[in-house]
Amino acid sequence: MSRTAQEEANLKLVLDMFEHVLNPMDSAAVERFISPDYIQHNQMAAPGREALKAFLDMIREQTPEAVHDVKRAFVDGDHVTVHYHVRRWPGDPGWAVIDIFRIEGGMIAEHWDVMQDVVDGGPNPISQF
Amino acid sequence: MSRTAQEEANLKLVLDMFEHVLNPMDSAAVERFISPDYIQHNQMAAPGREALKAFLDMIREQTPEAVHDVKRAFVDGDHVTVHYHVRRWPGDPGWAVIDIFRIEGGMIAEHWDVMQDVVDGGPNPISQF
Numbered sequence: 154m155s156r157t158a159q160e161e162a163n164l165k166l167v168l169d170m171f172e173h174v175l176n177p178m179d180s181a182a183v184e185r186f187i188s189p190d191y192i193q194h195n196q197m198a199a200p201g202r203e204a205l206k207a208f209l210d211m212i213r214e215q216t217p218e219a220v221h222d223v224k225r226a227f228v229d230g231d232h233v234t235v236h237y238h239v240r241r242w243p244g245d246p247g248w249a250v251i252d253i254f255r256i257e258g259g260m261i262a263e264h265w266d267v268m269q270d271v272v273d274g275g276p277n278p279i280s281q282f
Numbered sequence: 283m284s285r286t287a288q289e290e291a292n293l294k295l296v297l298d299m300f301e302h303v304l305n306p307m308d309s310a311a312v313e314r315f316i317s318p319d320y321i322q323h324n325q326m327a328a329p330g331r332e333a334l335k336a337f338l339d340m341i342r343e344q345t346p347e348a349v350h351d352v353k354r355a356f357v358d359g360d361h362v363t364v365h366y367h368v369r370r371w372p373g374d375p376g377w378a379v380i381d382i383f384r385i386e387g388g389m390i391a392e393h394w395d396v397m398q399d400v401v402d403g404g405p406n407p408i409s410q411f
Contacts, residue, residue, distance in 0.1 A: 272326075276327070
């Protein structure tokens with residue numbers, strides 16, 4: 154691999170955020186990872202870091218068994234890409250998600266994502282992931 | 283940037299494929315970029331390289347004005363990520379797409395993607411892109 158130490162640190166920051174924020178849906182850990190100037194590009198989210206905390210509190214209440222199963226992750230300079238499978242409850246086909254994060258000053262400063270329902274029984278027998 | 287020459291070549295291969303295959307929807311150019319052993323993870327696509335050619339022929343006929351507008355692209359070793367906006371016709375809100383490609387032997391050997399409708403008027407005033 155050709156990753157620099159800074160790239161390894163950026164990738165680790167994002168994977169640590171998955172472990173400590175997204176998987177446990179823990180709004181109390183947001184400020185360790187997310188910049189106060191967080192730029193949110195998800196269309197359905199209200200902008201900013203406080204809105205992210207409220208979103209995490211909501212999904213933890215609504216879907217306490219949700220899992221965010223990381224399939225692959227990459228880093229290029231200050232951008233990190235994560236491909237993962239969200240299942241809201243056991244047996245949920247769930248969503249395929251790819252997130253792109255921009256890191257600045259050791260924090261996640263910007264976020265884009267694309268989400269899609271996982272559909273069983275389509276024409277392709279190969280896994281979505 | 284910390285990209286190696288091989289990473290720059292991998293990124294260029296994918297962006298050249300967008301220019302010569304995806305944007306013109308040109309099935310005749312597929313074999314210059316896509317491995318004969320192409321692994322397709324898109325759920326709605328039939329597997330393999332020949333199916334990709336048939337798909338391109340179909341969309342060129344159905345949506346000859348389609349554009350694939352690349353917003354950002356990254357490379358990490360043999361994986362390339364591209365975030366882009368598909369509009370099938372002028373004025374189409376279109377889809378947000380993130381593709382991940384794996385490069386092997388100078389060809390695109392594997393592909394994952396996630397697609398989502400672009401929705402106007404959601405709670406977030408910041409662009410999807």
